[in-house]
Amino acid sequence: MQLKESDEDGFGIEIVLQQGDRKAPSCVHGPTLLFEKVCKGEEKGRRFYACSACRDRKECNFFQWEDDKVSEARLLAREEENRSKMPPFTHQEYCSRFRKFLALPLGRRFCQDCQLLLLPGEWEIHASHKMSQADDITEARLSRPSLMLKPLENKKSNAQYLFADRSCHFLLDTLAKLGYRKVLCVGTPRLHELIKLRNQEGKSDPMKSLLLDIDFRYAQFYGTDEFCHYNMFNHHFFGGEAASGVLRAFLDEEDGEKVIMVSDPPFGGLVKPLAHSFSQISETWRKLQTSEGGVVEMPIVWIFPYFFEPRILECFPSFTMLDYQVDYDNHPLYKHGKTGRKQSPVRLFTNLTPRDVVLPREEGYRYSFSSFLSPLFFQDGRVWKHCSECQKCVKPSWRHCQSCARCALPDHPCGNSPGLEGCFNCGSLKHKRRACPLKDKRRTDNKHFYIKDSSRVLPRKRNAGNRQTVEALSVPSGIVVGSRCVSSVWLLNNCKR
Known part of the structure; x- marks a missing residue:
């Protein structure tokens, strides 16, 4: 299930972490997670179960509304489908097969299509598949299975990326x-x-x-x-x-x-x-x-x-x-x-x-001292500069604008403050929907409505000729800085070229 906080139609999806002994239905990846589809101004969104591991319905198409009545026949069919997608062997059987595989004097084979260590009786079944031959299956190779197994790189499910x-x-x-x-x-x-x-x-x-x-x-x-x-x-x-x-x-x-x-x-x-x-x-x-x-x-x-x-x-x-x-x-x-x-x-x-x-010096890290009292983590490796008027660190290319009372690019349009993300439910800029005191009540305040600006939600007063200018509570899109200042921080040598 593709999940995101909001979409163009004003809908949002939130996860609901279940407490207590309530049992969720299961897919092949185990118990599913409970999600709630919320819409602006509605009292309560409808809840549904979806796969915990896959964000794409093509990978796992499990979907069930929380209030659905599931028949016994459907439950049995679901259990049978889950069993059919489980690994072909138990863990104990895999261990037994591995001991037999190590004992083979010659002719070790690994099926690259099935990603399976093969015993001699299985060679004929996999004859048409792509194989790794004995010379490639050494003891050293078997001790590093991540080099033998093909990484599962689907970004919406496994996303199996391996450390350098x-x-x-x-x-x-x-x-x-x-x-x-x-x-x-x-x-x-x-x-x-x-x-x-x-x-x-x-x-x-x-x-x-x-x-x-x-x-x-x-x-x-x-x-x-x-x-x-x-x-x-x-x-x-x-x-x-x-x-x-x-x-x-x-x-x-x-x-x-x-x-x-x-x-x-x-x-x-x-x-x-x-x-x-x-x-x-x-x-x-x-x-x-x-x-x-x-x-x-x-x-x-x-x-x-x-x-x-x-x-x-x-x-x-x-x-x-x-x-x-x-x-x-x-x-x-x-x-x-x-x-x-x-x-x-x-x-x-x-x-x-x-x-x-x-942090390792051989990789270019060094310990540096700063005169600022609050910590700033240089998250993407660049050297940020501190603005004494804003009292925060910003990109090196930014300059402080007296008209806007903030730092921005030199050619920015004055008077346009960055957009804010406020409460999805009541429009307040002081909290998010999860902390909204009116979360379970219908919104009755008609002073504000929501518009979209560069994927951000902005409050706007009715009958106002221009967009309301508001003080920024978060940094603009694409700019990530730390929430604090530091007295000391690790930097990369090549950041000050």
């Missing part, structure tokens, strides 16, 4: 220096691989890792204590109670091994369901802690683009966005080289103490 080696090594080196010996890898198969490879090399202290991922193909390579088939958007374990028990056992710190979670969700995913799932994992971790008066929140590193900072901080106020730029091997833009953009927008959001995360 340098970003992966930085993450693992940082976690090791901070004393973490267990890493819960949620959607980060490359990090999981690197931990296992370093353990095999024996050059550093051993670390444990557990991979939670919706890509069931990794079950071919990892045991039940190393991988769980998991949907991070609805906190669903496809392996049932046994798989969730594996997570609980991993989160236990009885041996003094500190645990941290590192997650790299699809960038098109909804923040609130992700935060809800991560909070449930954190709550499971908290309940397993034996020390009294200790940390109440599980250490987390959430990897996401910087423009989601307000939404993430709304869900996790204790988080801080770090300045490290995460690169990906198979993303067309978020990587270094001639085919990538100069700066990746992907950052680390974490509840770790920022000063403890030392």
